[in-house]
Amino acid sequence: DAKSLGKNTFVAFKREMTVATQRRVAMERDLRKAIDRGELDVYYQPQFDCATGVLVGAEALVRWLHPEKGFIAPADFIPVAEECGLISHIGLWVLGRACRDATRWPGRDTAPLTVAVNVSARQLRDPAFIDRVSEVLQSSGLPPAQLELELTESLLMEDVDTAVAFMHAIRGLGIKLSIDDFGTGYSSLAYLQTFPINKLKIDQSFVRQLPSERFEIANAIISLAHGFGLRVIAEGVESPEQLAWLQHAGCDVVQGYLFARPMDRVALQSLMTPVQSAA
Ligand code: C2E
Ligand code: MG
Ligand code: MG
Ligand code: MG
Numbered sequence: 001d002a003k004s005l006g007k008n009t010f011v012a013f014k015r016e017m018t019v020a021t022q023r024r025v026a027m028e029r030d031l032r033k034a035i036d037r038g039e040l041d042v043y044y045q046p047q048f049d050c051a052t053g054v055l056v057g058a059e060a061l062v063r064w065l066h067p068e069k070g071f072i073a074p075a076d077f078i079p080v081a082e083e084c085g086l087i088s089h090i091g092l093w094v095l096g097r098a099c100r101d102a103t104r105w106p107g108r109d110t111a112p113l114t115v116a117v118n119v120s121a122r123q124l125r126d127p128a129f130i131d132r133v134s135e136v137l138q139s140s141g142l143p144p145a146q147l148e149l150e151l152t153e154s155l156l157m158e159d160v161d162t163a164v165a166f167m168h169a170i171r172g173l174g175i176k177l178s179i180d181d182f183g184t185g186y187s188s189l190a191y192l193q194t195f196p197i198n199k200l201k202i203d204q205s206f207v208r209q210l211p212s213e214r215f216e217i218a219n220a221i222i223s224l225a226h227g228f229g230l231r232v233i234a235e236g237v238e239s240p241e242q243l244a245w246l247q248h249a250g251c252d253v254v255q256g257y258l259f260a261r262p263m264d265r266v267a268l269q270s271l272m273t274p275v276q277s278a279a
Contacts, residue, residue, distance in 0.1 A: 024080060027077060027080050028080060028084045028086070030066065031064075031077060031080065031081060031084075031086055031090075032086065034064060034066075034090075035089065035090065035093055037067075039064055039065050039066060039067065040062060040063065040064055040090065040093065040094075041062075041063045041064075041065065041264065042060050042061070042062060042063070042094055042097045042098055042101065042265070043060075043061045043062075043063050043262035043263060043264055044058035044059065044060055044061070044101075044115075044262060044263060044264075044265060044268045045058060045059045045061060045255055045260060045261065045262040045263070046058045046255070046259060046260045046263075046268065046271060047059065047114075047116070047233065047253050047254070047255045048253065048254055048255070048259055049252070049253060050234075050243075050246055050247055050251045050252055050253055050254045051247060054111075055113065055271070055272065056111070056113065056114065056253060057113045057114035057115060057116060057148070058113070058114075058115060058116070058268060059115075059116040059117075059118075059150070059255065059262075060094060060097070060098035060115055060116065060117045060118070061074065061118075061262045062074050062078075062090065062094050063262075064077055078120065082120055082121065082122050085122065087120050087122045087123060088122060088123055088126055088129075091118075091119065091120060091123045092123075092132055092136070094117060094118075095117050095132075095133065095136050096136050096139075096140065098115045098117050099115065099136050099137065099140035099142040099147060100140045100142075101115070101265045102114075102115040102140075102142050102146060102147075103140055103141055103142050104269070105268075105269075105272055106272055106273055112143065112145065112146045113146065113272075114145075114146050114147065114148050114176065115142075115146060115147060115148070116148040116149075116150050116178065117147070117148070117149055117150065118149075118150045118180065119149050119150065119151055119155075120155065121152075121154075121155040121158060124151070124155060124162070124163065124166055125159075125162070129166075130166070130169045130170070130173075133149075133170070133173065133175070134173055137173065137175075143174075144173050144174030144175045145174055145175075145176065147175045147176065148175070148176040148177065148178055148198070148199070149170060149175060149176070149177055149178070150178050150179075150180040150201065151163075151167075151177065151178070151179060151180065152179070152180045152181050152185065153179055153180075153181065153182060153184065153185025153186070153187045154184075154185040154186070156179070156185075156187060156191070156195065157185060157186055157187050157191075160191065163195075164194060164195065164196075167195060167196050167197065168196055171196045176198045176199070177195075177196065177197045177198055177199070178197060178198060178199035178200065178201050178233070179195070179197055179199070179200050179201060180201045180203075181201065181203040182200045182201055182202055182203060182221060183202060183203050183205075183206055183217055183221055184203045184205065189224070192224070192228055193228070197230060198230060198231060199225075199230055199231040199232065199233060199253075200221060200224070200225040200230055200231075200232050200233070201232075201233045201234075201235055202218055202221050202222075202232065202233070202234045202235065202251075203235070203236075204235045204236025204256075205236075206218050206221070207234050207235065207236045207237055207238075207242060207246075207256070208236060208238070210241070210242045210245045210246070211241055211242065211244070211245035215245065215249075218234070218245075218246075218249065218251075219249055222249050222250055222251055226250070231252045231253065232251055232252050232253070233251070233252060233253035233254065233255060234246050234251050234253070234254050234255070234256070235255045235256060236255075236256050236257075237254045237255065237256030237257075237258050237259070238256055238257045238258050239258060240258065242256075242258070243258060
C-alpha cells in the first residue's frame with residue numbers, strides 16, 4: 001500500500017544520502033592531505049589577443065591527481081572545498097604557485113604576460129585574504145600588474161558592500177580584476193558602474209553557440225564592456241567560425257580549445273619560448 005511504499009522510498013532515500021555523505025567525507029579527508037602529498041597541480045590555459053593572435057597571458061586552473069581515483073575535475077572538488085573551508089588553503093596555494101611560475105615567464109619587459117587566478121566566495125569573505133595576497137606578491141616578486149583575479153558574478157552579488165571594499169583593496173595593490181562567467185549570474189547592470197574592474201569574461205555557454213545563435217548576448221556584453229571602458233575576453237572558443245565572429249565583433253582576448261587546452265607549466269614555458277631554428 002501507499003504507506004509502505006512511502007516508507008521504502010524513504011529508506012532508499014536515506015541510504016542514498018548516506019552514500020553521498022560518506023563520499024563527501026572521504027573526499028574532504030583526502031583533500032586535506034592532497035597539498036602535503038603533492039597531488040595538486042596548477043595547469044595553465046593560454047590567452048591570446050583576438051586581433052593579432054599574440055599570447056597575452058594564461059589562466060591558472062587547479063588539477064587534482066588522486067592516488068587511487070585518478071584525475072578529479074575542479075568542478076567535483078572545488079564545491080566540497082568551499083563547503084568545508086579548505087578552499088582558502090587550496091586557493092592560496094594555487095595563487096602562490098601561479099605567481100611564482102609567472103615570474104619565470106619571458107617577455108616581461110616588453111609586453112608583460114598576465115596570470116589569471118580564480119577566487120571563490122569563501123576566500124573573499126576571509127578578512128585576512130588581502131594580506132595573504134599581498135604577502136604572496138612580495139615573496140614571489142611578481143609585479144602586481146601581472147596578476148589578475150577572476151571573480152564570479154554570483155560571488156559579487158552575495159554581499160555587494162563587502163565585495164566592493166574587497167575590489168578596491170585589490171586594485172589598491174595594483175592587481176587587475178575580471179568578472180568570470182559573465183552573463184550567467186544575476187548582477188544588476190547598475191553595479192558594473194560601481195565595480196572597480198578591468199575586464200569581463202563572456203561565459204562559454206554564450207560562446208559555444210556562436211555564430212548562429214546567442215550572438216545578441218555576446219554582442220551586448222562586448223558593447224557593454226567597451227562602453228564602460230573595460231576589456232572583454234571570450235572563454236571556450238572552439239571553432240574558427242567562433243573566432244572570426246569574435247574578431248568581427250571587436251572582442252579583445254580569446255581563450256579556448258581552438259588555441260590550446262590547459263597545460264602544465266613546462267608545456268606552457270615551451271609554448272612561450274619556441275625552439276630557435278638552426279638558421
Ligand atoms: P572557469 O574559471 O570558468 O574556467 C574555464 C573552464 O573551461 C576550465 O575548466 C577550462 O579547462 C574549460 N575550458 C577552456 N577552454 C575550453 C573550451 O574551448 N571548451 C570547453 N568545453 N571547455 C573549455 P576546468 O579547468 O575544469 O575548471 C572548471 C572551473 O573550476 C573553473 O571555471 C573555475 O570556476 C573552477 N576552478 C578551477 N581552478 C580553480 C581554482 O584554483 N580556484 C577556484 N576557486 N576555482 C577554480
Ligand atoms: Mg576562470
Ligand atoms: Mg569562466
Ligand atoms: Mg565557466
